[in-house]
Amino acid sequence: MVKEKHLAIWGSVLLIAVILAPIKENWKAKPKDSFPFSYYPMFSKKRGETYGMYYLLGVDTLGQRHFLSYKLAGTGGFNQVRRQIAKCAKKGDGSELLDRVEQQLKRKKKPFSYSLSEIKLVKGEYHLEHFFEDMERLPIAEKVMATKKL
Amino acid sequence: MKIWKGFPLQRRSWLPKNYSMKTKRIIDRLQAFWFAPAPAERLAILRIGTGGFALWYLLSRFSMLRRMARGGEAHFEAIGLVAELGGPIPPLAFDAVLYILIGLNLLYILGWKFKYIGPLFATLLLLFLTYRNSWAMIYHNRNALVLQVLIIGWTTAADAFSLDALRSRTLKGIHWRYGLPIKLICVATVCTYFVSGVAKVAGDLSWEWATGEALRSQVAVDAIRKVLLGGELEPVFMWIYPYTWVFMVMGITTLILELGAPFALWKKRLTWVWVVLTWLMHWGIFFVMGIRFRYQMTGLIFLAFFDTEKVWFGLKQWYSKNVQRSNRTLSSY
Numbered sequence: 001m002v003k004e005k006h007l008a009i010w011g012s013v014l015l016i017a018v019i020l021a022p023i024k025e026n027w028k029a030k031p032k033d034s035f036p037f038s039y040y041p042m043f044s045k046k047r048g049e050t051y052g053m054y055y056l057l058g059v060d061t062l063g064q065r066h067f068l069s070y071k072l073a074g075t076g077g078f079n080q081v082r083r084q085i086a087k088c089a090k091k092g093d094g095s096e097l098l099d100r101v102e103q104q105l106k107r108k109k110k111p112f113s114y115s116l117s118e119i120k121l122v123k124g125e126y127h128l129e130h131f132f133e134d135m136e137r138l139p140i141a142e143k144v145m146a147t148k149k150l
Numbered sequence: 151m152k153i154w155k156g157f158p159l160q161r162r163s164w165l166p167k168n169y170s171m172k173t174k175r176i177i178d179r180l181q182a183f184w185f186a187p188a189p190a191e192r193l194a195i196l197r198i199g200t201g202g203f204a205l206w207y208l209l210s211r212f213s214m215l216r217r218m219a220r221g222g223e224a225h226f227e228a229i230g231l232v233a234e235l236g237g238p239i240p241p242l243a244f245d246a247v248l249y250i251l252i253g254l255n256l257l258y259i260l261g262w263k264f265k266y267i268g269p270l271f272a273t274l275l276l277l278f279l280t281y282r283n284s285w286a287m288i289y290h291n292r293n294a295l296v297l298q299v300l301i302i303g304w305t306t307a308a309d310a311f312s313l314d315a316l317r318s319r320t321l322k323g324i325h326w327r328y329g330l331p332i333k334l335i336c337v338a339t340v341c342t343y344f345v346s347g348v349a350k351v352a353g354d355l356s357w358e359w360a361t362g363e364a365l366r367s368q369v370a371v372d373a374i375r376k377v378l379l380g381g382e383l384e385p386v387f388m389w390i391y392p393y394t395w396v397f398m399v400m401g402i403t404t405l406i407l408e409l410g411a412p413f414a415l416w417k418k419r420l421t422w423v424w425v426v427l428t429w430l431m432h433w434g435i436f437f438v439m440g441i442r443f444r445y446q447m448t449g450l451i452f453l454a455f456f457d458t459e460k461v462w463f464g465l466k467q468w469y470s471k472n473v474q475r476s477n478r479t480l481s482s483y
Contacts, residue, residue, distance in 0.1 A: 005326075009184065012334050019297070019341045026352035034230045035283045036276065036296040040346035044353030047367040055378040069380030074225070075217040080287035082379055084225045087286060093224070124378070128370045131377075132391050 050140065052125040053082075054089040056101060060114040065137075068119065072104040073097060085121070094121040094146025102148060121146040183415075188329035190310040190322040191459035194261070196332065197307040199453050200299050201259035203445055204275060207292070208252050218285055219244035229288060230280040239281075251278055258303070261312020272303025291443045294451045297338050305331040335454040340411035343428065347408025360405055362398025369397070372439050386437045400434065407431055425452045 022039035025031035033041055056068035074081040088097040098119055105116070124139035131137070208215075220241045228235040238244075254271040257263070276299075279292050308314040309322040322328075351357055355364045373387055390396045407428050414424035432446040445451050 005185065008330050012184070012330070012337070015301070015334065016337060016341055019338055020345060023345055023348050023352075026349055033288050035280050035288050036230070036293040036300075038288065038290055038293055038345070040290055040342075040349045041353070042290065043365070043368045044349045044355060045368075046354035046358075046364070047371050049367075051371050051374055053375060053378060056380075067378050067380050071380070075214060075221055076285055077287065077289065078376070078379065078381065079289075080285055082375060083286040085379075087225060126374060126378075128367060128374065131374055132370060132388070 047128075049129065050125050050127050052123060052141075054086045054121065054123050054145065056085070056098075057120040057122050058112075058116045059118040059120065061117045062114075064114065066112070066114065066116070068101065072101045074100075089121055089123065089145045095148070097121055098146050098148040102150065105150075116150050118150060119148050120144050184330055184333055185326040186329045186333065187324045187326050188332055189324050189459050190306075190315075190328050191462060192457065193302070193305065193307045193328040193332060194310040194312060194315075195458045195462070196298070196335065196453055197261065197302050198259055198311060199450050200295060200302055201255060201271075203295060203448070203450050204299060205252070205255045205259065207295075208248070208255060212248070215248060215282065216241070216245060218282070221285060225286045226284060227286060228281075228284045230283075231277055232280050232284060235281075235284075238284075244281075247274070247278060251275065258299075261308030261314050264306075264308030264312065264314050268303035268305070268307065270303075272300045275299055291445065294339060294342060295445050297342070298335050298451075298454070301331050301334050301338065307331070332454050336415060339451060339454065340414055343408045343411035347405060347411070350405065350408070360398070360402045362394045362396070362401050365401040365404075366391070366394055366397040369439055372441075376440070382440070384438060384440045387439065390438065400438075403427070404431060421455050425455050428452070 018037055022034070022037050025033070025039040025041075026044075031039065031041065033039060056070075056073060058066040058068045060066065070078055070081040070085065074084045076084075085097065088094060098121055101119055105119075121144075123143045123145060125141040126139050127136070219238065221238075223237050226238045239247075251271075251274050254267060254274060257267045258271040276296050279296055283289055283292075306322075306327055309318075309328070315322070350359045358364045369387060370391070373383055375381075377383060407424065411424065411428075414421050429446065429449055429452065432443045435441050435443065436447060
């Protein structure tokens with residue numbers, strides 16, 4: 001019984017220590033997250049007035065811009081595919097990504113109400129206040145990483 | 151200073167031979183906390199709850215998980231326990247693991263040969279979810295589930311409501327063996343919230359988090375990501391976005407709940423308040439950001455904080471009373 005209690009105590013102490021250990025990542029120059037013992041970095045990064053990210057853009061025959069769904073670019077959850085898109089753009093694999101998007105568009109059961117003439121992988125910079133307060137949907141800067149005519 | 155000699159339960163070689171009454175009181179209190187007995191049914195309910203959620207996850211994400219395993223090497227970045235993997239495992243091997251895991255999950259819920267199935271399922275679930283998180287993004291919404299299954303899997307959680315219990319037909323009663331894992335789950339849960347709170351104040355934002363401005367821009371970044379990637383904006387977010395004070399209230403509440411999480415174990419009433427507010431916080435996150443922390447939102451993460459077996463015993467009592475009453479009515483005819 002005593003041995004069993006000792007084992008239970010040390011096991012518990014070890015587990016709690018392992019759960020708390022990732023706290024040290026907060027003070028590292030290059031913190032590394034892991035699973036299931038995480039330091040939960042979400043929402044701890046300072047954000048500026050503007051925000052830039054990679055995304056897919058469709059341009060219809062009338063020249064109108066449409067934000068395309070992440071689901072066309074990969075499998076997994078929203079944030080997972082978002083990161084995959086960014087990774088593709090940074091590695092210069094934008095054209096391959098757009099090929100996959102084109103295939104997914106062809107497979108799409110419910111077609112769009114508009115006809116796309118071009119798809120793009122872009123990096124856009126947006127002003128957060130203007131985006132949400134003034135409903136300004138145009139970026140303050142945009143860089144085309146890859147493009148594909150349909 | 152009063153000196154207390156000896157210890158009723160065992161010799162403590164790691165403590166000085168003569169330690170003070172104050173130290174004794176602390177040890178006694180810790181002992182009373184850790185080794186508080188609990189009924190076998192409470193731990194069994196946790197086994198069924200965690201197992202049920204894990205099974206729901208595996209079945210509802212079945213197709214997505216299989217597609218993900220076929221996603222190619224480009225996005226694979228092994229983390230944690232699977233960090234040594236050079237690349238993704240073959241899709242067929244992944245399918246086999248998925249099927250085995252579902253099978254083990256069922257046996258875990260049913261409590262069959264739990265001595266072996268428990269640790270096996272817990273270990274495989276940990277490896278599986280670590281592998282699932284090795285595709286460019288670490289999701290934090292399954293951490294608590296894995297930790298709880300890891301604790302339950304290595305204990306005697308199938309001494310009630312299980313096939314093992316049916317076979318043994320012995321009454322297990324109340325024991326610290328059932329109480330300790332439950333306490334450990336509670337401590338592990340508050341620790342994860344605490345770690346999350348520390349990250350907020352130790353990060354770039356520091357205590358700015360409480361001003362509301364920082365949280366507002368964090369939520370705005372999440373919202374803009376959704377719009378640009380073809381998703382929908384949450385209407386609640388659009389309503390509250392112009393009001394920074396709303397974000398300030400949310401920020402302060404979040405910090406209090408996360409950094410103050412360990413204090414929730416101090417008193418039963420405090421536990422209730424903390425659990426209810428934390429549960430509401432997750433629903434708030436859902437309404438403002440559309441992020442579903444299902445394990446938290448269903449309240450399953452907090453089951454260990456309550457005497458859940460009382461609900462079961464209450465229902466049992468109510469049922470037997472009703473049966474007796476109807477029997478009496480029948481016999482009177």
